[in-house]
Amino acid sequence: xxxxxxxxxxxxxxxxxxxxxxxxxxxxxxxxxxxxxxxxxxxxxxxxxxxxxxxxxxxxxxxxxxxxxxxxxxxxxxxxxxxxxxxxxxxxxxxxxxxxxxxxxxxxxxxxxxxxxxxxxxxxxxxxxxxxxxxxxxxxxxxxxxxxxxxxxxxxxxxxxxxxxxxxxxxxxxxxxxxxxxxxxxxxxxxxxxxxxxxxxxxxxxxxxxxxxxxxxxxxxxxxxxxxxxxx
Amino acid sequence: xxxxxxxxxxxxxxxxxxxxxxxxxxxxxxxxxxxxxxxxxxxxxxxxxxxxxxxxxxxxxxxxxxxxxxxxxxxxxxxxxxxxxxxxxxxxxxxxxxxxxxxxxxxxxxxxxxxxxxxxxxxxxxxxxxxxxxxxxxxxxxxxxxxxxxxxxxxxxxxxxxxxxxxxxxxxxxxxxxxxxxxxxxxxxxxxxxxxxxxxxxxxxxxxxxxxxxxxxxxxxxxxxxxxxxxxxxxxxxxxxxxxxxxxxxxxxxxxxxxxxxxxxxxxxxxxxxxxxxxxxxxxxxxxxxxxxxxxxxxxxxxxxxxxxxxxxxxxxxxxxxxxxxxxxxxxxxxxxxxxxxxxxxxxxxxxxxxxxxxxxxxxxxxxxxxxxxxxxxxxxxxxxxxxxxxxxxxxxxxxxxxxxxxxxxxxxxxxxxxxxxxxxxxxxxxxx
Numbered sequence: 001x002x003x004x005x006x007x008x009x010x011x012x013x014x015x016x017x018x019x020x021x022x023x024x025x026x027x028x029x030x031x032x033x034x035x036x037x038x039x040x041x042x043x044x045x046x047x048x049x050x051x052x053x054x055x056x057x058x059x060x061x062x063x064x065x066x067x068x069x070x071x072x073x074x075x076x077x078x079x080x081x082x083x084x085x086x087x088x089x090x091x092x093x094x095x096x097x098x099x100x101x102x103x104x105x106x107x108x109x110x111x112x113x114x115x116x117x118x119x120x121x122x123x124x125x126x127x128x129x130x131x132x133x134x135x136x137x138x139x140x141x142x143x144x145x146x147x148x149x150x151x152x153x154x155x156x157x158x159x160x161x162x163x164x165x166x167x168x169x170x171x172x173x174x175x176x177x178x179x180x181x182x183x184x185x186x187x188x189x190x191x192x193x194x195x196x197x198x199x200x201x202x203x204x205x206x207x208x209x210x211x212x213x214x215x216x217x218x219x220x221x222x223x224x225x226x227x228x229x230x231x232x
Numbered sequence: 233x234x235x236x237x238x239x240x241x242x243x244x245x246x247x248x249x250x251x252x253x254x255x256x257x258x259x260x261x262x263x264x265x266x267x268x269x270x271x272x273x274x275x276x277x278x279x280x281x282x283x284x285x286x287x288x289x290x291x292x293x294x295x296x297x298x299x300x301x302x303x304x305x306x307x308x309x310x311x312x313x314x315x316x317x318x319x320x321x322x323x324x325x326x327x328x329x330x331x332x333x334x335x336x337x338x339x340x341x342x343x344x345x346x347x348x349x350x351x352x353x354x355x356x357x358x359x360x361x362x363x364x365x366x367x368x369x370x371x372x373x374x375x376x377x378x379x380x381x382x383x384x385x386x387x388x389x390x391x392x393x394x395x396x397x398x399x400x401x402x403x404x405x406x407x408x409x410x411x412x413x414x415x416x417x418x419x420x421x422x423x424x425x426x427x428x429x430x431x432x433x434x435x436x437x438x439x440x441x442x443x444x445x446x447x448x449x450x451x452x453x454x455x456x457x458x459x460x461x462x463x464x465x466x467x468x469x470x471x472x473x474x475x476x477x478x479x480x481x482x483x484x485x486x487x488x489x490x491x492x493x494x495x496x497x498x499x500x501x502x503x504x505x506x507x508x509x510x511x512x513x514x515x516x517x518x519x520x521x522x523x524x525x526x527x528x529x530x531x532x533x534x535x536x537x538x539x540x541x542x543x544x545x546x547x548x549x550x551x552x553x554x555x556x557x558x559x560x561x562x563x564x565x566x567x568x569x570x571x572x573x574x575x576x577x578x579x580x581x582x583x584x585x586x587x588x589x590x591x592x593x594x595x596x597x598x599x600x601x602x603x604x605x606x607x608x609x610x611x612x613x614x615x616x617x618x619x620x621x622x623x624x625x626x627x628x629x630x631x632x633x634x635x636x637x638x639x640x641x642x643x644x645x646x647x648x649x650x651x652x653x654x655x656x657x658x659x660x661x662x663x664x665x
Contacts, residue, residue: 106524125516125552147590151556159558159596184556185603186590191645 021139024048024063026056026085027071027101032124036069039128044135053077057088065096066139069131070118072102072109086116093117097138101131107152115215120144142204143211150183153210172210179206243296244289250385253289280365284358291350357381360428376427383420386413490518510550517543533560534567538593538602541575549582551589559595566634567600570653573638574602576626577649581606585646597655604649610642627651 020043027033028051037046048063050056053076060068068089070082077084086098100118102109103125110121119138122131123146134144145153157172159181172180175196182192189207193200245255247265254272258265275282361377426441494515501507535557542553561567574591581589585606592603623640627649631638636653 147554147556147592151558151592154558154594159594181592181594184558184594185592185648186554186605 020045021067021135022047022063022065023067023069023135024050024056024059024065025069026050026059026074026082027069028052028073028075029071036128036131039131040135041128041132044132051075053081053084053088056085060085060089060092060096064092067135068096068098069101069135070098070113072100072104072113082113082118083116086113086118090117097141099134099138099144107155110149110152111156111214114149114211117215119211120146121149122146123148141208143207145180145183145207145210147184147186150180153180153214154184157213172213176206176210179203180210183207242293244293246296250286251290252295253286253293256293257289280358280361284354287354291347353384357384364428376424379420379424380428381424383417383422383424386417386420486522490522491515506550510547513552514543514547517546532563534563534571534595534600535560535593537563537567537571538574538591541571542578542589542591545575545578545582545589549579551582551585551587553578553582553589553591555591555593557593557595559593561595561600566636566653569630569634570600570602570636570651573627573630573636573651574604576623576630577602577604577651580623581608581647581649584608584611599655600653602651604651605646606648607646610644610647 022045023040025033025036025046026049027036030051033049033051040046047065048059050059051074053074055076056068056070056074068085070085072082074081074085077088080087082098082100082102086093089096089098098113098118100110100113100121101124102113102121103123104110114121119141120134120143122134122144126134126146137144153172154177157177159177178196179192182195187195189200189203193203196203240259242260243256244252245259246252247255249255249269254269255265257263258268261268272282272286275285357380364377422445426438426445494511498508498511501511535555538557539555542555546553563571578589578591581604585608587607590603590605592601592605594601627640628638631651631653634653636651638652639650641648641650
């Protein structure tokens with residue numbers, strides 16, 4: 001996927017940046033952290049690690065990484081886990097991007113970190129190459145949606161382009177729905193672009209717009225839905 | 233008597249006149265209820281022996297509800313099959329409680345303080361009554377005594393009610409009624425005791441005594457209130473702790489039965505990567521299902537079936553099958569055909585794609601769709617031999633017969649099977665997308 005263009009400061013494609021991406025890994029399982037470090041591409045520099053909410057906030061403030069790989073469930077703090085880390089690093093959100101990484105598929109976990117400000121969500125079972133790709137994409141300012149997250153979005157916003165909602169944030173456009181549906185079906189951004197005869201840049205724009213809506217929508221159903229669902 | 237083993241447990245019956253003691257006793261002994269009641273009344277006339285026995289049983293014997301709850305509190309732990317859950321052979325013919333409760337111990341363990349208090353009160357009341365009855369039987373003493381007994385009964389029945397209220401979450405109206413009963417019982421007891429103690433029954437003395445006792449009571453309440461509050465709080469903490477303990481035991485039991493067993497299996501098969509992955513996936517699926525299952529959701533919906541089929545394919549071929557579902561619907565005959573067609577497509581995708589398979593199920597108002605995508609080398613439908621029934625019959629043919637659609641897109645990047653089913657199956661053939 002070398003033809004995916006990001007909007008990184010160097011203007012290079014996300015998978016081959018001029019400079020290595022500086023990353024902090026936040027996860028309470030030491031084994032997982034070391035496994036992840038070994039799996040990541042050589043162009044990703046892990047500059048720090050943390051196992052608790054407090055450690056994470058301190059390390060992020062000190063290292064100011066471009067990307068934080070953040071576990072959703074973390075000990076420490078007030079029990080808010082990854083959400084609390086993002087809230088505690090709110091001042092850095094402009095330069096530091098958060099990619100949620102979780103073994104949990106529970107909707108409320110995922111939606112909570114996304115709404116807190118994470119730029120994407122991937123499950124821990126994905127391969128090193130995929131996670132590397134996701135890191136570059138997030139570092140480039142794009143959103144990373146797994147099929148599962150796309151499924152959540154479709155479930156929360158409804159699968160039909162709603163026309164009764166009075167707030168633009170409360171619905172997805174027909175195009176955004178199409179993009180979400182294809183991602184839920186397992187399409188990569190490149191394949192989505194090909195299927196819809198649009199550029200990858202346009203796909204990324206749509207996904208980012210959906211992410212923004214997911215983060216900002218005050219849609220009552222969204223929060224209620226997230227609280228109610230304990231289903232995959 | 234060997235028949236004791238088959239007796240129903242001794243619990244207080246809900247078919248009650250006062251506290252359900254007689255009915256419970258009758259059920260336990262297999263005697264007619266009326267006989268037991270008459271016997272109890274007769275025994276009461278014999279120096280109050282029946283009364284004492286009745287009160288004792290009332291305190292010591294739990295109601296059927298309480299008994300059932302006490303037994304239910306033990307987690308059904310498969311870890312400890314060696315720990316006997318009940319006395320052997322304690323099969324019941326009664327329907328309320330599952331096992332015969334060790335009723336002679338129960339109170340002492342759980343309501344120890346309450347029972348001590350009750351027994352003390354009873355002792356005092358008994359001595360008082362015996363003394364008063366021993367001398368002569370003046371009406372002026374008997375009436376207040378009856379008032380005291382009546383008041384106590386009312387208040388104690390209230391105690392039963394509140395215990396049950398905790399279980400059934402009664403409404404506020406009932407609670408108010410309960411308080412009224414408690415207050416009435418208290419008033420009766422206080423009035424009875426006052427008249428009894430003041431003896432003469434003259435108003436002046438009674439008022440004085442009332443004033444004095446109210447003052448004393450006030451003082452006692454003032455002293456005991458913080459202690460009582462602390463006791464109450466301790467009780468709440470203890471109860472919360474017990475709930476946590478039960479939950480922990482349940483989780484431990486589950487992990488033991490599933491995760492630990494799988495980990496042991498994985499260690500034994502460490503050499504076979506394929507087996508390890510398969511075991512890990514199957515265990516992950518099981519644990520996820522256990523952790524995140526929604527008890528309020530109907531089982532057997534379409535998404536459950538699709539997930540079950542995906543799990544089956546995953547187990548048999550070893551490649552991950554990720555299911556994402558949006559919406560859900562109850563199963564019908566055509567949905568069953570859709571599930572079977574999906575299964576066939578998943579099998580093909582897993583077998584020929586050779587990697588992870590993505591499955592997406594979407595149920596909307598008008599349509600049910602399933603997409604099965606793999607990243608294999610792809611194939612051309614024209615090249616599939618006529619005798620291969622997999623794709624042609626099991627997928628396309630099956631969907632058409634049930635008024636649905638099926639299409640297959642295959643490129644060098646992978647293959648996607650798209651299955652569609654209109655909400656109300658009709659004969660129309662929709663254009664393949």
